[in-house]
Amino acid sequence: MTKNILLVGVGGQGIILTSKILSTALINDGYDVKMSEVHGMAQRGGSVTTQVRYGEKVYSPIIGKGEADILISFEKMEAMRWIEYLKPEGKLVVNDYAIGSAPILAGTAKYPKNIIEELKEKVDTLVLNAHEVALELGNVKVQNIVMLGALVKEMNLSNIDWENAIKNLVKPKFVEINIKAFNKGLKLR
């Protein structure tokens, strides 16, 4: 049975690196994996999304609406943007963290309130504060790996060798803090 993971957030949050680590570790564990990313202008403050599909044999690299087993959102408004892609019985993992978009920063729109509360009413939701955890660890940039830890826990994939995948894809001087972030993420529920 193919599993579908949808990762969403904002350009610059490390979503593509997270997807690479995820895909590499799943392959090392023997799964067929397809990962899809779209970049270009998206990296300049835009909404970013990647998809990872794994199973015995994967055909399409992308999914449609209502197909994701898990939606992992690195920013809370992005969770609402992409919620239609989650299966109604799927799981939402959302970072309680806001990044204003251009119209919000310019004052022509307001950052919406109570997004998480509303999503919680619709789907099974796990709320994290990966930003805070990363700050405690001393580097705000490892938010993404905290999120990865939480995702692994939710998908019951803890038995895979994640440390090795992190070591292979992260710059050597950041390996230690990333592994710490990953382990924090695993225990966040």
Add this chain to the structure above:
Amino acid sequence: MKKLLTGNEAVARGAYEAGVHVAAAYPGTPSTEILENIAKYKEIYSEWTPNEKVAVEVAVGASMAGARSLSAMKHVGMNVAADPMFTYAYLGVNGGCVIVTADDPGMHSSQNEQDNRYYARHAKMPLIEPSDSQEAKDFTMEAYEISEKYDVPVLFRLTTRVCHSKSLVELGERKNVEIKPYSRNIPKFVATPARARVHHIELEEKLKKLEEYANNTFLNKEEWNTEEIGIITSGISYQYAKEVFGDKASYLKLGFTYPLPKKMIKEFSSKVKKLYVIEENEPFLETEIKAMGINVIGKEKIPITLELNPDIIREALLGEKSKIVEQNKEKVVSRPPTLCSGCPHRGLFYELGKKKDVVITGDIGCYTLGSAEPLNAMDSVVCMGAGVSAAHGFIKAFEQAGTKKKVFGVVGDSTFFHSGITGLIDIVYNKSNATIIILDNRITAMTGHQENPGTGYTLMGEKAEIIDIEAICKAVGIKHIRTINPNNLKEVKDSINEAMELTEPSVIITKWPCALKKFTEIDMQQFELKPQKYYVDSDKCKKCKMCLNIGCPSISFDEKIGSIIDQDTCVGCSVCAQVCPFDAIKKVGE
């Protein structure tokens, strides 16, 4: 050994294993990483060219000389490259020649979604369409065999999802291919009308043989499960079709789609009760299949616009719709891409956007974002180079209509080399008073920082001559040239005001490195690049919101506190400090 590769990485690997000797391209999403990855193989000479036409001509020359060559581009780049391509199809090759087009259904980062499969039919080139990374590698290798066996360049078509999705690829060894001997062959390689008439007849013969090949190649294959439903498909659409129908349909999976394997199609379609053609964007296969008198269901059900996915196919052909969790649209504010914090284009567009009674013709690059709120500093964007030539067109029309408006054209450094120079020559030669602003941020930024003729480095990392933009402008006859620092608003304003008064063509070069750029030795010597940050003194902030007009993603506003600068992302360009009328924005540490 198996490795997880994107389609682009797999094409690069395929070129390596096929023994390719020379590769040339101009960067463009989603094709850029093909050459970036080829450059990692030292056995292949690779380069960034000023534009796609040059890239194809380099590949053509190398192929004539006996080398296996490759050129890659995004779909709109093929419009630029079409000239040499069409004629090289007539002439035929010496060393194998493959031209890659990376199309962008859904326009993730493009101005249109043209389906370049039509170029194959139009230029009479064999067409190959892989559906995943393994095929991207294997089919690249086969493309060289086809090119050399049938004496014709090959068009290799990818789409964004094939380019940028990763799947497993079995790696092999590089085939040692000798560069074929070159001897002058005027009848073959000189395309005069008399010879071209012969070449055209020969090419039609080659296409007949290629159709025979199409019916027998491993690139096209049948997958039998049932006689109830048959699906003819190619490229990524095959993966989507498999996802939806699995073993509830039989497939004719086409990897070689021009010339079409007509015999195979006839046989396949005669054995199934219901026949679908599933393809993204244009009815390229469908039209030809219908012309064969075969009844198929295609575009009457499957959308012609935007990217396909399994969901769309499921709903269109099976009437099944997935259950979804509904989004509350009120809680989703748009998140358009913006000029980065510290982007050197910001100062220019801030001042230019304030000018009344001007027209600003734009171009394709990061600076296209100058057209968005709050800068609103652009009237048109068509294609690369049009920022220059369209400005000239505006002026000539205004002259006839008696309209008094100043026209500015903007172009980047890389697009200036790409196709801005010729437009600038036109402006001087045909006498207009356009002011062309060359936004020189010392790199090809939009596609992710590729070197270009102005940066001082090649794709292979060697130091290179820096082509001097100012000297080029002078050489084509521009007399008024000013090179300014775009982060200095006074300099920007003065240069624009000066240009407003001129009755002859002029150029402003805004020269400052991209805020995301990894600075080179040359940058460090030329610019005062020091880390600094700015902050808002909230006691002095009068909440006038002037600083919001520059559209910097590091600045937000709070009704209680006033403006706030995010210290994590500020890079200290100082534009906000220059805009603040109350001196409330200050340098950290001063």
